[in-house]
Amino acid sequence: MNSTSQRPPLLQSQDWWRSAVIYQVYPRSFQDASGDGIGDLKGITQRLDYIAALGVDAIWVSPFFKSPMKDFGYDISDYRAVEPMFGTLADFQELLAAAHQRQLKILIDQVWNHTSDQHAWFVESCQSQNNPKADWYVWADGKSDGSPPTNWQSAFGGSAWTWEPLRQQYYLHNFLVEQPDLNWHNPEVRDAIAQEAIFWLDMGVDGFRLDVINFLLHDRQLRDNPLRPEDHPLPAGAREGDPFFFQINQYNFGRPETLELLGSIRQLIDRYPGATLLAEISSEEDSILTSSHYVQGDDRLHMAYNSSLMTDEPPTYENLRRTIERVEQHFGEGVICWTAGTHDFPRLKSRWQKHQLGNEFGQEAFDHMFAALLIALRGSCCIYQGDELGLTEAQIPFEKLQDPFGIAGYPNVLGRDGCRTPMPWQQTAENAGFTTASEPWLPIPKEHRAHAVDQQEQIHDSLLNKYRRLIHWRRRQPALLRGKLTLIDTAEPLLGFIRESKEQTLLCLFNLSLTPAYYDLAAYPDCVSASDSEFSPRRYGNKIEVPGYGVFFGCIG
Structure with missing residues (x-):
């Protein structure tokens, strides 16, 4: 089927998102057009025909905004500017237009929980306790002994509080020290973020993927988290040995009052017919139940994904049936975005490889079966770049690591570099066709070359071609669409x-x-x-x- 074939009426309608297939692009690793070893916006534009050939409906593009890159773009210093390593605003507008010509929608990441510490808002907020933006971030005095206000831990290790000498207070950062949390209890902050969203919506983007959206609000009483008892299970997707989960994260994120913020966010996006919101939801207790709360009714978000398919738990009959049962029980008319891999989790193929799938034929057959299951479930689904090729988790030597989370936790906590290596486009080309630079920003594993796009396109029964046929077939099945x-x-x-x-x-x-x-x-x-x-x-x-x-x-x- 031609990639530009006529779409079913559902996918032309304003609720196209209810059964969309979304393809996640991690710009640093998709295609380098500038020759500096780092992927960029022009590179994505060059590869749009590849994405269109998959038959997907939308592309989720990870952050490309102005950033000091302490967390590879999830630390934004200017929400409206493009980081020069990725190109220019004109490059993004070219990508947007080229995608729309191919009937592909564009969703961009919005990181609203925190900014970079180099953002002008934070620079001003640091100056004193009574400046115009003094309350735009989460500031608190220390305890009587001068220690941090609470025992909350950063997801990247260490205390979630850092002392600012200029202001003589602590600020909250649920992630890196360089990622201070915005104060969403302040209506001025909510209004300012709305203006940043409007900038991109007016430009024509088709929606947002909302990063760590259930971290927006913290407990205003600043109560300490309880320690996790030995018999208290880890949340789905949590890594063994991760200090963040030594506590039960009860007060630092996942606050029930966060749901009250969603109505105004939904009202804003509804001003742009057909635009959609995809929420990333993590949970201390139950990721399926928690994520379902974010998509109930017309005054909340459109879609949510969770970690239920991104754990090391093997995809057995019992596990999958229980997961589907619980989604059907809790989501109702709300839409789950079935997601088995992103830039934050070990590669889909390697995560379950250690569970006995039989021989090499069995592994390949499982990959094909799982692709069919993903497109057959009710809701939308998301495919992370490279999973359609069957890429495995890359083993990156310590001296080549880039991920601050992986470096800080090495060797006890697995970082995220292993799932972020560049796409292999050509088996025998230098750097697998990703870049003309002498070296890409992350090494490309030798074993990935055998899975290169140019090789799989020549094989009728390759995993890539199976994904293509399945997704195009899905678009013609009313039962799968609605x-x-x-x-x-x-x-x-x-x-x-x-x-x-x-x-x-x-x-x-x-x-x-x-x-x-x-x-x-x-x-x-x-x-x-x-x-x-x-x-x-x-x-x-x-x-x-x-x-x-x-x-x-x-x-x-």
Whole structure:
């Protein structure tokens, strides 16, 4: 199917986001057009045809704003300026126009919890306790002994409070020292952030991915967090040994009053028909339940993703069925964005590789099966660049590490560099076709070259081509675009559900083992394969054989 083929009416409508396929681009590692070893905006524009060929609906572009790059762009010093290493504002406008020509929507990261310590707002706020922006950040006096106001820990290690001698107070930073938290209890701050959002919405962006959105508010009473008992489980996605989780993070983030802020944010975005909000939600207790709260009703956000598929917990029959059940139970009409990989988590392929998937064939078959599952679930979904190629987590030597989180935690806490290495475009080209510089900003693993785009495009059954066919096929299935989901009783290891809309009913079966599994179609005697070219299990009367890590999609009625 041609990448510019006619879109179904749903994806042309204002609620296109309800079943969108989103592709995340991490600009530093996608394509370098300037030759300095770092990816940039012009590089993304050069590769738009590749993204369009996938059949996705939108691109989430990670930060490219003016920044000292202490946290690679998530420390913004000017929300309206482009960091020169990524190009210019004109380069972004060119990218936006070129994407829209290809019917691709653009979502950009908005980092509203904190700024860089070099942002003009913070520089002014530091000067005194009574200047016009004195209350724009979270400031507090120390305890009577001069120690920090609370025991809260930074996600990057150490206290979440830093002393500012000029002002003679502590400021809060849930992340790096150089990332001071904005005070969202202050309406002036909320108004200022709204103006930054309007700047980009007026330019034509199609929405925002909201970084750590449930960190916006802190406990105003500044109560200490309780220590985590040994028998208290870690949150989904938490890394063993991470000091941030030595406490139960009860007062520093995830405050229930944060939900009260969402109405004004939604009102702003609704002024731009078709624009959408994708929230990143982490949770101390229950990531599915917490993220569902952020998308309930027309006065909250449009979509939310969580870490339920980004843990080391193996994707077994029980785990996946329980996850789907809980999403259906809690989200209702709210939209989950099913996400199995981002720039913050170890690579999808490596995360589960250590769990026995059988031989090399089994691993490859699992990758194909999981791609089909991702596009069949109810809601939207997000694919992180390189996951469609089956890239593994890169092993970066200490002297090459760039991630401050990884450097600070080395060797006990795994950093994020391993999932951020540059895209391999050409197997034999210098730097795999990513850059003409002598060396890219992060090394490209040798094993990634075998998965390069130019190699997979030549192989009909490659993972890349499977993603392409699946996503294009999904766009033609009304049941997958808007249908409800009903889990059906299937014997382990066969995970099954029905997707049903008024136009179509689909039976979806996924074999979660390397051994063939069988399903009796007696209840669906008129069921026929929905995609003969992709999935054609053997049939024995009313029974079908779903091969190891295989898939069956069947049309009913």
